[in-house]
Amino acid sequence: MGLNLFKKKEKTEEKNKVQEIDLTTCKYPTENCALCNKPGCDKKWGGQYWHKKCLRSAKGMAKGMI
Numbered sequence: 001m002g003l004n005l006f007k008k009k010e011k012t013e014e015k016n017k018v019q020e021i022d023l024t025t026c027k028y029p030t031e032n033c034a035l036c037n038k039p040g041c042d043k044k045w046g047g048q049y050w051h052k053k054c055l056r057s058a059k060g061m062a063k064g065m066i
């Protein structure tokens with residue numbers, strides 16, 4: 001039973017790893033993204049930190065508002 005529990009946990013961690021952003025390659029690994037609130041940002045814009053893709057969509061949204 002204990003072994004099963006361990007195996008389950010390992011699988012979950014592996015899954016999380018895939019979804020996680022690679023913090024070793026980003027410019028601001030400790031800053032949370034202004035859009036998705038996850039760490040590992042690459043860009044600073046408007047006084048906030050962003051992932052490249054999040055900044056792109058944020059800029060697109062700003063454009064749509066004007």
Ligand SMILES: [Zn+2]
Pocket residue numbers: 033034035036037038050051054
């Ligand atoms: Zn983001």
